[in-house]
Amino acid sequence: MELDKIRNLSDEELVSTEKTSAEQLFRLRFQTSMGQNDGVKKLRELRKDIARIKTVARERQLGIASAQAGTNPVAAKAGKKGAR
Numbered sequence: 001m002e003l004d005k006i007r008n009l010s011d012e013e014l015v016s017t018e019k020t021s022a023e024q025l026f027r028l029r030f031q032t033s034m035g036q037n038d039g040v041k042k043l044r045e046l047r048k049d050i051a052r053i054k055t056v057a058r059e060r061q062l063g064i065a066s067a068q069a070g071t072n073p074v075a076a077k078a079g080k081k082g083a084r
Helices: 003-007 011-033 041-062 073-082
Strands: none
Touching: 003 041, 011 041
């Protein structure tokens, strides 16, 4: 799931999406341990999606604006170094 889509979800939708993704991850891990699933790509995607969802939820909890998340901190640091 893309970050823009996650940011547009409401708080309740974030919680339900996180639960759904966690259940899917559990099932895929179980299938992998049983030898039924060889693909690791979906596992990686689900883990990253859950991390993105939790990050957006935490940003909202702390009151961090989403516009700040879109800035590039590396470029900002590079600009500060040149100012010295």
